[in-house]
Every structure is written in structure tokens, then in C-alpha cells.
Amino acid sequence: MVLFVEYPKCTTCQKAKKWLVANGVEFTDRHIVEQNPTREELKEWIKISGLPIKRFFNTSGMKYRELGLKERLETMTDEEKISLLATDGMIVKRPLLVGDDFVIPGFKDTVWAEALGK
Numbered sequence: 641m642v643l644f645v646e647y648p649k650c651t652t653c654q655k656a657k658k659w660l661v662a663n664g665v666e667f668t669d670r671h672i673v674e675q676n677p678t679r680e681e682l683k684e685w686i687k688i689s690g691l692p693i694k695r696f697f698n699t700s701g702m703k704y705r706e707l708g709l710k711e712r713l714e715t716m717t718d719e720e721k722i723s724l725l726a727t728d729g730m731i732v733k734r735p736l737l738v739g740d741d742f743v744i745p746g747f748k749d750t751v752w753a754e755a756l757g758k
Contacts (some may be wrong), residue, residue, distance in 0.1 A: 642756070645670045645677065645736035653735045656747035664757050672729035675738075679726040685736070686722070689743040692720045694735050696745050703730040 644660060644667040646653035660667050673679075676687070681697055694713060696706055709731070713721060727730050733745035742755045 641666045641668060643668050643670060643736075643738040645732075645734060646674050647672050647727050647740065648732050650729055650734055652747050655735040655757055656735045656737075656752070659747070659749055659752065663753070663756070665756055666758070671733055672734050672736075674729075677726060677732060682725050685738060687742040688741065689745070691724075691743075691745070693718055696725055697721075698733045701730055703728060706730070717727065 642665065644657065646657065646669065648654070648671065657669075671736070682696065686696060697709065697713070699710070702708070709724075716724070735747055737744045737747075737752060737755070739755065744751055744755060
């Protein structure tokens with residue numbers, strides 16, 4: 641069982657969800673805005689993923705641009721970045737696929753298939 645963190649109106653999230661269903665993956669669905677990841681979750685997920693924190697930002701989102709994050713992130717500490725991510729689900733990269741030993745921000749079917757052994 642994996643955790644699928646999504647924004648239901650996001651077309652990439654819809655595509656990813658269809659992929660999970662088509663591949664028989666059992667998952668728990670979580671709305672990223674109604675139940676935004678907490679600081680603790682984000683810290684753990686970033687650690688498990690082995691990816692830079694920037695990969696967890698929705699860099700193509702309107703909120704990212706509104707907040708001027710491209711420039712601001714360069715001067716922020718990791719703790720400040722994680723705290724910022726925990727404030728608003730719309731600035732978090734989605735979908736997020738969270739398993740026991742992997743966390744994948746964004747959807748690429750080949751990457752998900754490899755992580756899930758499909």
C-alpha cells in the first residue's frame with residue numbers, strides 16, 4: 641500500500657491515478673490542499689527520496705511564481721524551505737508517491753513502475 645498525494649483537478653495527477661488503478665496498485669488517496677504534508681512528513685520524505693528539496697516545489701505553479709520563489713529559494717535554509725512547503729499544498733510538487741522506502745515527486749510512469757516493481 642502506497643500513499644498517493646494529489647490535487648484532483650491536476651491533469652497529471654489524474655493521469656497518475658489512472659496509471660495506479662490500471663496497474664493494480666493499492667493506494668491511499670490524499671488531497672494535497674485539504675491535507676497538506678506536515679513539516680515532519682516533508683522532512684522524512686525528502687530524506688527518504690534522496691532528492692534536493694527544490695524537487696519538492698511545484699516550480700510550474702502559479703503560487704510559486706506569485707511568491708517569487710525562484711529567487712527566494714536561493715537564500716533560504718533547508719529548514720525554511722521545508723517550513724514554507726508545509727504552509728500550502730499548492731507549492732508542493734504533485735503528485736507525490738510515498739512508499740516505505742521511496743518518495744517520488746511528480747509522475748513518470750517508468751520511474752513509478754520501477755519503484756513499484758511493475
